[in-house]
Amino acid sequence: MAAVNRVFAAQLAGLPVFGPDGESIGKVRDLVAGLRLDQQPPRVLGLVVELSNRRRVFVPMLRVTVIEPSAVTLATGSVNMRRFHQRPNEVLVLGQLTDAHARLAGTDTRVTVVDAAMEPTRTRDWVLARLAIRERRVGLGRRRSSLQVLPWSEVSGLGLTDLSGQPQGAGRLLMLFDTMRAVDVAATLRDLPLKRRHEVADAMDDERLADVIEELPEDDQKELLSYLPEERAADILEAMNPDDAADLLGELNPADQNRLLELMHPEESAPVKRLLAYSSDTAGGLMTPEPVVLPPDATVAEALAHIRNAELPAALASMVFVCRPPTETPTGRYVGCVHFQRLLREPPAELVATAVDSDLPALRPDAPLSEVTRYFAAYNLACGPVVDDQEHLLGAVTVDDVLDHLLPEDWRETGLHDRTGEPEQHAHVDEEVEHA
Structure with a gap:
């Protein structure tokens, strides 16, 4: 802006x-x-x-x-x-x-x-x-x-x-949630009575609700999505990361899945449909189709400007992918990647092509989870490219998505207190929930 x-x-x-x-x-x-x-x-x-x-x-x-x-x-x-x-x-x-x-x-x-x-x-x-x-x-x-x-x-x-006209109890919760991370909101939302949970969902804006739904367990995601009017459910899916939207749609029956995809705008549904073509436990199913992609003639300064975007997840900001046009996935020929630490060491006016790491192997979209895990451990990466047989960049897998699939299926349901060691914040929230 x-x-x-x-x-x-x-x-x-x-x-x-x-x-x-x-x-x-x-x-x-x-x-x-x-x-x-x-x-x-x-x-x-x-x-x-x-x-x-x-x-x-x-x-x-x-x-x-x-x-x-x-x-x-x-x-x-x-x-x-x-x-x-x-x-x-x-x-x-x-x-x-x-x-x-x-x-x-x-x-x-x-x-x-x-x-x-x-x-x-x-x-x-x-x-x-x-x-x-x-x-x-x-x-x-x-x-x-x-x-x-x-x-x-x-x-x-x-x-x-x-x-x-907001009900006071739900209003108080919304104000509390406004200061919390999406993962903490999701943990608290699960403890609410169903009616109050729906009130809060009705009152949240689409982007915030999309962030929260991404952090909910699968069953809660499906319940909340089924509660929402179909048009708003489609809006929520559009606001979600494409890989998370694909994971959620993949759990629905084909009729519901197709209906929601039809309600989504074609520009938003197209990458989700591509991800649905892969099994969820492969590199293609894990990847996001929206990594940072630049042409070879882009400058280091341009690359740094892209990864400084506050809305870009930290893992995706760790690497810039250099490809021949088009730079929208699937891209033109994949040239290589540039690690953000290398960008910090290069003159701003230098072309990113001069800093490309062309030796890092790329993942194939059908690579199973076990291979993806070994790949991240072997190369100490936070993000890795996914390339097809024609050397087109399809997307990137991030380490958080790998961890999500390595943890037990119910890890989101065990509560955050044991993992974060921050029971004080949630104790305060639980007290507000009880009064709400």
Whole structure:
């Protein structure tokens, strides 16, 4: 996204939205933020965009690449054309937050929210960091008002949970979950009554729920997916890593599997279908089709920029794969890989082709789990290439996926306390769950 330090919601209202090629998508009608119960700024989840046919759709903030005074531009990819429906843990910034009554924190001074400003964080998220408020006072026989822009934490009493209609118990859990890793959320979610578990799933945004489902045991994954409406289940599968989505779909009966694949956008379902062609205990079934791939004429600086992406898993960031075009998997001819430590030692303007490790053997997609395990142990890798007989890169296997298949099937069900040694955090969460 273009470097922008602060954007007020009122500035975005009505701005035209364009695709990467300049095609008109629609106009911005609102911002959607995730609710919190503490005083931390809420995360901006996305935009409500009105299309030319008056249908309003949701566009995640990760799809927004440029915000300018005159327009908003989206990244390459498809826009979900399903009609926008607000979820219980969400607030519409212009539609609900603007004109809300509040007070200055620690005082009885009453204020009205006039506008809200979103600011980017180091993790590429956007948060509602500041509020423009108008204080109304009466003095000297006349009414006076003043406008201020204050940090979110200095305004209290907004009562956003009332605006959303979110059940209080589930709302408290969502706020707790917002500060936890997905694996810890999954462990806690399993202990909830089924009804509360479904309430929380209904209120979570798609990307967060996808992260959590990836960490659930197989039976819980299938139960939660079957509870969700089919269209949302397809959205969740699109938000999951393709290898995790393929693993989950592979456990469903063929009719359900095919129906969900048909509901997914073709760009999202295509890599999942390719993975489903392999057995889950082979390199092809373990791999992700979305490693970092660059052409030989890319520079070391470009490669470092790719692996600095905060959303890229650490294992995938450990290696860059160099291939002839096309660089989307399956790629052109596989040239070799570059380890990230080697990138750190090379001049930024150097071509990645000069740093390629062409001696590291590649895995074949039909390599069994035992061979993959020995491969990772022998070469001390966090990530390894999977190449077909025509020397096209198909994807990469990461060490976390190997460990996932080496551990006992019920390892996710044994609880995290014994493995992490951090019972204090979960004791606090369990207490909140009981009261919720």
